[in-house]
Amino acid sequence: MEKFEINILGCGSALPTTKRFTSSQMVNIREKLFMIDCGEGTQIQFRKMKCNFNKLNRIFISHLHGDHVFGLPGLISTLSMLGRRGELVIHAQPDAEKVFRPVLDYFCKESDFRVCFESFNSNVNSVIYEDKSVKVSAFPLKHRVPSAGFLFEEQARPNHLIPEMIAFYQIPVHCLKDIKNGDDFVTEAGELIANSRLTRPAEKSRKYAYCSDTAYSEKIIPWIEGVDLLYHEATFCEADLARAKETFHSSARQAAEIACKANVKQLMLGHFSARYPDVSLLLKEAQSVFPNTIAATEEMVVQVGE
Ligand SMILES: [Zn+2]
Ligand SMILES: [Zn+2]
Numbered sequence: 001m002e003k004f005e006i007n008i009l010g011c012g013s014a015l016p017t018t019k020r021f022t023s024s025q026m027v028n029i030r031e032k033l034f035m036i037d038c039g040e041g042t043q044i045q046f047r048k049m050k051c052n053f054n055k056l057n058r059i060f061i062s063h064l065h066g067d068h069v070f071g072l073p074g075l076i077s078t079l080s081m082l083g084r085r086g087e088l089v090i091h092a093q094p095d096a097e098k099v100f101r102p103v104l105d106y107f108c109k110e111s112d113f114r115v116c117f118e119s120f121n122s123n124v125n126s127v128i129y130e131d132k133s134v135k136v137s138a139f140p141l142k143h144r145v146p147s148a149g150f151l152f153e154e155q156a157r158p159n160h161l162i163p164e165m166i167a168f169y170q171i172p173v174h175c176l177k178d179i180k181n182g183d184d185f186v187t188e189a190g191e192l193i194a195n196s197r198l199t200r201p202a203e204k205s206r207k208y209a210y211c212s213d214t215a216y217s218e219k220i221i222p223w224i225e226g227v228d229l230l231y232h233e234a235t236f237c238e239a240d241l242a243r244a245k246e247t248f249h250s251s252a253r254q255a256a257e258i259a260c261k262a263n264v265k266q267l268m269l270g271h272f273s274a275r276y277p278d279v280s281l282l283l284k285e286a287q288s289v290f291p292n293t294i295a296a297t298e299e300m301v302v303q304v305g306e
Pocket of ligand 1: 013014023065068213271
């Protein structure tokens with residue numbers, strides 16, 4: 001199966017600790033890297049995890065709170081020092097460019113690559129990026145400031161050829177691409193060979209959803225329904241639910257309730273408050289509602305759909 005994995009660079013919430021970095025992760029789809037959020041220290045984690053800076057072309061920012069964006073100037077400045085070329089695109093709400101353009105103009109003047117901001121409206125569900133491998137949509141979360149969740153959907157893959165059948169009908173090489181994409185084949189004698197006899201269906205497309213930061217919100221369920229892996233913030237444990245409500249965050253148990261109602265396959269908790277050096281209680285509270293739950297840790301790599 002082709003690569004679709006999540007590298008956790010940081011999974012702490014706003015207050016940094018010596019154990020956790022603030023929010024950032026790297027989605028690797030077929031060796032293309034997409035960063036989600038870029039908290040302070042992201043570039044250090046990027047190095048630790050030996051991610052290839054040259055393969056990073058796009059960064060998706062959920063919202064403009066410091067623990068999700070303070071790593072941007074440092075990362076961009078480092079890319080510049082490493083001789084990066086081409087273009088780096090930052091998908092974020094319109095204010096991101098207002099905030100960061102002057103900083104980049106001041107500190108990264110001599111950079112050989114362009115940083116482009118592509119803004120999106122975080123109040124609606126829309127496709128914000130698409131290529132041959134992946135489609136990325138944004139959808140509204142419920143937070144103190146406008147905040148977006150992201151859905152990464154692998155694009156449909158071509159069917160698999162059945163070699164014995166291809167050989168049997170002596171199908172020319174130039175026809176194979178169309179057959180992989182669903183065409184039937186007509187022999188020289190005019191016999192129609194149905195595509196289903198020549199190919200096996202491709203594996204189902206996998207989906208990953210990122211929801212952080214957000215209060216408990218059932219409105220997000222239709223957008224994340226049935227995903228293979230859901231990353232949902234779990235800033236607090238149940239005893240601190242009042243604090244979660246006040247700050248528009250979720251408890252671990254609430255994250256699990258969303259996972260359950262959205263019928264996702266696996267849940268990963270993250271964005272843990274600094275008050276919990278050990279998150280085993282949060283994990284236990286979530287697992288009592290949704291057993292297939294894991295807790296993110298720095299430098300963890302999770303395969304989507306396994
Ligand atoms: Zn946050
Ligand atoms: Zn926030």
